[in-house]
Amino acid sequence: xxxxxxxxxxxxxxxxxxxxxxxxxxxxxxxxxxxxxxxxxxxxxxxxxxxxxxxxxxxxxxxxxxxxxxxxxxxxxxxxxxxxxxxxxxxxxxxxxxxxxxxxxxxxxxxxxxxxxxxxxxxxxxxxxxxxxxxxxxxxxxxxxxxxxxxxxxxxxxxxxxxxxxxxxxxxxxxxxxxxxxxxxxxxxxxxxxxxxxxxxxxxxxxxxxxxxxxxxxxxxxxx
Numbered sequence: 001x002x003x004x005x006x007x008x009x010x011x012x013x014x015x016x017x018x019x020x021x022x023x024x025x026x027x028x029x030x031x032x033x034x035x036x037x038x039x040x041x042x043x044x045x046x047x048x049x050x051x052x053x054x055x056x057x058x059x060x061x062x063x064x065x066x067x068x069x070x071x072x073x074x075x076x077x078x079x080x081x082x083x084x085x086x087x088x089x090x091x092x093x094x095x096x097x098x099x100x101x102x103x104x105x106x107x108x109x110x111x112x113x114x115x116x117x118x119x120x121x122x123x124x125x126x127x128x129x130x131x132x133x134x135x136x137x138x139x140x141x142x143x144x145x146x147x148x149x150x151x152x153x154x155x156x157x158x159x160x161x162x163x164x165x166x167x168x169x170x171x172x173x174x175x176x177x178x179x180x181x182x183x184x185x186x187x188x189x190x191x192x193x194x195x196x197x198x199x200x201x202x203x204x205x206x207x208x209x210x211x212x213x214x215x216x217x218x219x220x221x222x223x224x
Contacts, residue, residue: 007058008107012065016097019071023098025108026054027063033112033137033219034063034102038095038121038128044068044075049197049204050118053142056208062215063111065102069094069121088148091124092131099132112137112219115158116211123148130155138218140211143171143196146178153181160186161214163207165194 012023024045027034035057037050045066054064068075069091070084078084084091095115102108113135117125122144129136130152140161146153160182162175172190179186189210194203 014067014094014098014101016094019074019094021068021071021094021098023065023067025063025065026058027107028058028061031061031063031111032221033114033215034065034108035114035116035215035219036095036098036102037064037066038069038091038115038117038125039066039119044070047118049142050116052204053116053208053211056205057212057215060212060216062114062212062219063108065098067094067098069124085120086148088120088123088127088150091121092127095124095128096131099128099135103135112221114138114140114215114219116140116142117144118142120145120148122146123150126156126160127152129158129160133157137220138215140214141175142207142211143168143198145171145174147174149178153178154183156182156184158184159214159218160184161210162186162188163210164188164190165196165198165203166190166192167195171196 007028009026012025014021014023045068115125122141126149129139136158138159142163164172164175191206194200198204
């Protein structure tokens with residue numbers, strides 16, 4: 001088993017079917033787990049909001065994999081047509097391939113995996129958790145659309161935290177409806193006054209604190 005002795009950051013190419021997905025992998029020394037990010041519609045691994053959350057998770061000791069779920073050609077097509085951003089089956093398949101890729105790597109094979117989904121990526125994260133119950137230990141959704149996981153929601157076994165802005169009324173309603181379909185342990189964390197992208201002062205810091213606490217409680221550390 002390869003042990004991480006210091007924080008290591010590297011770019012990555014994650015294979016998924018015929019695609020090769022760009023990623024950024026960061027592993028702090030002694031990380032108990034790695035958090036795989038599923039960005040939302042029209043976003044990418046370069047999302048400043050997800051990168052801010054990832055930096056907070058690094059300070060909490062977790063590794064992260066920020067991943068482009070679409071190729072460059074698909075991103076261009078999606079920008080013009082919005083064809084792929086709601087293709088939850090495609091996004092889920094790519095997330096499960098990324099989970100499997102982490103399991104194959106000597107530096108991450110023994111690490112528990114958490115999923116952090118934003119917007120439409122939350123639906124894919126929940127579906128991926130249902131497909132990889134033995135690898136995914138916890139899921140956090142930020143301003144997400146867990147309802148997009150549909151009939152898969154009752155099959156999720158990993159504990160789920162749904163973080164929603166108090167000023168994001170429509171998405172809060174969707175999260176409450178989705179939570180009723182979950183059989184796994186779950187909680188809705190409302191950030192008072194925050195809107196969909198959490199731009200308000202201190203709002204994203206509250207998201208990061210809630211996510212780090214959830215992963216600390218539910219990502220069990222290195223696997224046997």
